[in-house]
Amino acid sequence: MNAPLFTPSRREVLAGALIVSFSLRPPRSVAAEEQQNAGPKPKLPGSLKDAAMLDAWIRVDANGTVTIFTGKCEIGQGIKTALIQVAAEELEVEPSRIHLVTADTARTANEGFTSGSNSMKDSGTAIRNAAAQVREILIGVAAERLGVAADQLHAQSGAVVGPDNRRIGYGELVAGDVLHVAAQPASKLKSPEALKVIGQSMPRVDIPGKVTGGVSYVQDLRLPGMAHARIVRPPSYDARLQSLDTSAVEKLPGVLKIVRDGSFLAVIAEREFQAVTAMHALAAHAKWDVATKLPDEKDIFGFIESLPADDYVIAEKHAPAAAAAQSLEAVYRRPYQLHGSIGPSCAVASFDGDALTVWSHAQGMFPLRKAIAEMLHLSDDKVRCIHMEGAGCYGHNGADDAAADAALLARALPGRPVRVQWTREQEHQWEPYGPAMLSRARASLDASGNIVDWQYEVRSNTHSTRPPGAGQLLAARHLEQPFKPDAPKPIPQPEGGGDRNSIPLYALPNVRVVHHFVPDMPLRVSAQRGLGAYHNVFAIESFLDELAVAAGADPLEFRLRHIQEPRARKVITTAAERFGWASTPLPKGKGRGFAFARYKNLGAYCAVAIEVDVEHESGRVRLGRAVAAVDSGQAVNPDGIANQIQGGIVQSASWTLYESVRFNETRILSQDWSTYPILRFGAVPESVEVHVIDAPGQPFLGTGEAAQGPTAAAIANAVANATGMRVRDLPLNAARVKAAIGV
Amino acid sequence: MRRILFSILLIAVLAAAALFFATHLTIPAEQQTQRTFAPDVVRRGGEMAALGYCASCHTAGNGKPFAGGRPLATPFGTIYGTNITPDAETGIGLWSQAAFNRAMRDGVDRAGRDLYPAFPYDHFTKLSEDDLAALYAFLMARAPVHAPNRTNALAFPYSLRPLLVGWKLLYLNKGPVSSDQTKSAQWTGGAYLVEALSHCGACHTPRDRLGAEIASRHFDGGEAEDWWAPPLNRTSPSPVPWSEESLFNYLRSWDAGHGGAVGPMAPVVAALATIPEQNVRAIAAYIASTLAKPAESEKHVEDNQTQAMQANPQGAQLYAGSCATCHETGAHVPFTVASLGQHTSVHGPDPRNVIHVILHGIQPPEGTVGAIMPAFADTLNDAQIAEIVSYLRARFSGGPQWSNIAGEIARIRRQETSP
Amino acid sequence: MIPLNVNGRLHEVEDEPNTPLLYVLRDTLELNGAKFGCGLGQCGSCTVVVDGKPIFSCLTPISILQGRKITTVEGLGTEDAPSPLQRAFIEEQAAQCGYCIPGMIMRAHALLTTNRTPSEAQIRDHMNPNLCRCGTHMRILAAIRRAAHAMQAADATAGPREVRP
């Protein structure tokens, strides 16, 4: 706690250079807004800038059917439905008549990864503009046909309608390549008042199939002649396969092939359970050498602090302010946490001897294609990656790795599609985790309890080890000729990785924020829902409450006192009002907590208020009512936004109360739900209420990750309010809370 | 002559009566406000309370801690844990230290009523002044909970509390835990915890017809809430010898050689996980000594797979389909041991523990790391469970086949359905 | 050959008797409803109903299922004609990724078949074995409550209902 904020060390000196090079630019906190809004010359909106042809996004065939192509993936966030709504709106076509094709390297634009809550900003914006331009083009064509001025015409349910109510269906207007034209920078978008589909809570198109047993996930994909495979993974990260006796396993019923390449080991069988049985047998006959040395879990944060770091000053701002009357300092820690997709990763691949097709639930089909092509020494055009849904991933889980497994096995069994299903234990032990992080916050208050100085430093690994590098794929590292993982890089501001949301949105006179980027990764890590924002918002918003207490102020009033931005204030006050925020003391053991953040300082605004009940004897935290308010810009599907925020709150509650990856000196101990418990029905909040604040005419802002940080801080603040004790280490499990409150 | 006899008898009776009244006077109420305790005494009392598992009997299903209401089934009827929070009206708020000590040592409550030995004062009577003071301080420092006690459902004549005076004359031997100079301080500390505060014998020593522990059969194994409580002495059938280390692991969380605690033992381990390590090490040291076997008697884990399969192909197949997925993976699934034969229960005199686990599975408390086993009550019928149980016995234990497996399964199922 | 009664239809399957039902449903009968989540009885993704009780199909060998009624989410209703529970899940939009949902529906189905008026506590307690990682719990609970009301209403109009033992 009272360790000096900046220890002058070899690291600091070494970092000096970086600091200079960075302080040449304007402090990013200030820059952030401008960077986003003030684009230079007119550039194409959203992802149109990467794929300008209109027919890359929208096609209309002769019978008038409309097909929309997005380079993004449905990962349970309801993007399909929202994109159909956007297209239907500007095209003037009933949503039910629109087909949607998601990420497919052979059919859709390359929109990179479906991550960072960017899908609506990128793809939604592109499709909305493309749709508006297509509409105008078709009206133009109709105008010529009918020999009337375009402004005499309007589009209506898939047709262009003229003065005397003459209608020409879109199908009849698309002859030739009318849509094979480049998009224009500006589109004739419908005015907010005129919107009919956008802003309506349209039922999600995928749900009916999912509740009745339709083919909804890559796990459900069944191709003719498809074989089933299981992988046998090493007991620990770098363990190498020493010896293997396959004789017994080869004799097992249904076994088609045992594939070994270095330490990559798998078995392919006719039927799925035969593969499961063979996997167990194979594991029993495989000998591995001594394994990885992992750091001591109890001292993991000390270990991370001992690792060299590159230091980046990401915000530096100095203005005259009143004298400091008191200073506070605190350290917050977040352990490794896992995605824990409820359906372990799965993929299907098929190799015809020349070209490879992979069906995967990974978040980026184009980067995945690049990585797999590199791994198999194929050219990109010989590999096609098609997205199919999996269970929710919440970031970079085992999906890409499973796709790589399937690719390797399909190549080993040409002519037959191979389906690979990871086991629960494999998903838990091998997925890349959300990195352990810690941060130090120090701030000073003036005599009237206003923040006059804010210093914050966060220490973290990278938050992205995604493809396209082949070395990012698990199997590629285990091959006889292994691929090396790419050197980890920080994700630059304004989005940031470990430093995401580390710059407070509050208006403070003096701010200094430093990101200590730690390249060495003792455990495999990558993007997990919210990236650094989960930890940073937990830390900043907890610290803000500690400052409020020191200032003798109500946490809500204290926040409003330090924030001017109207949309932020609206979200904060809405959540507070609907929750019925009050500073009146509650009965013993009960507490209320509040927290707010704008995701990435660029995305959705989200505020969460929650009440908790802490059992004194056990330290167990029970969740009561939770109320959230969210502003995602122009709300396309309000219920979809509410659904994601509700889910985010419940999931973040699980992370915050229970979750921490356990490991010993050689291996990961969190191998299933018994060793890595998560929230169950018995402990979910009494109620979760979400208020969506629409911002008509405003750009789409991502929602998917907005609730993770505020929920964690709101719970921590409520626990502090209930017990008078501040717990700064996640998770806030019963043992830890009990230790804080004492007997 | 007869008159002399008569008067002697009369005197004896009067003396007894006098003694009874002297020991059963109501102890005057004492107001909460009169009490203050040193924080470290309260803290130590908290550890004592954990070591005495007070909460497990004095807390209802999802009720407030120490507020009572938990039913305890005994051969004599159902006894309900009482409210031991300092609530003046329904708890022990008015109890003085003297009243508390009398209850713990003599089994007589503040009002002078004799307490049933389901409350193990036959062990607590051996507690030191200091520890009683610490326990008292801890309980009195709890938040008072207003929760009226439930009246016990005991059959006549057991409902007559005065009979307990006789019971105590027969069975309640007071005084400290007998010590052994030749033993280490750790062992002595362990002996004190085990015999007095943690009252291990209450479940692990068989009881006689009047519900008293049979002193001559100390730690021969007993029962708790219809579970078999294995012996803690040389008669233990555990095929894997217990060491101090494995006992410590088991008592603290889970042991790779023996597995983990289930049933009524689970809350015991949960409590021991919260207290300073050296206490648990002391308990382990003492129990290790009571369990100690000569080296040559070390057993090995049986696995008569082929014979068992031939004898009971149906059971073998059910085991392969329902159990093997987790239990035949060479302990690769967390919280499974290499062979089910390592679980002492498979070697017990009756199949109750195995049946309980198969029917109801194992669920750790919300949000805590611990074994999860699904309940098979709805998946398997009685006949199928019986096949599996006898297969397990035949395959993993050298002992004779259990009798009346089916009957036990049916009986235990009935318990569930009956409220 | 083992005869299995799935959703009212009799199937003769050739899988090994100790094959867990989950793999037979998905692989042999090509039904997608029951999902693989852990194979360890920890998550409930594979939940189906056997003789009115929710069970983990990942740990249930087909050898014990002869003559027993197996119901999967496919057996409740279709996209065009969803069952009251399926309809309630659609109306509440009770899914994010939806992977856990068929298991949730089947566990809830077992509850509502025997108890049309479960308390909130009973519902939460009954659903405890099933995990959802997306945090859809609140909507799942709402959908179950909604279905319970719908089924009560249906009962009221349909008159006395005979409850299977």
Ligand code: FES
């Ligand atoms: S897959 Fe059966 S319980 Fe998880």
Ligand code: FES
């Ligand atoms: S909706 Fe995704 S796991 Fe439940």
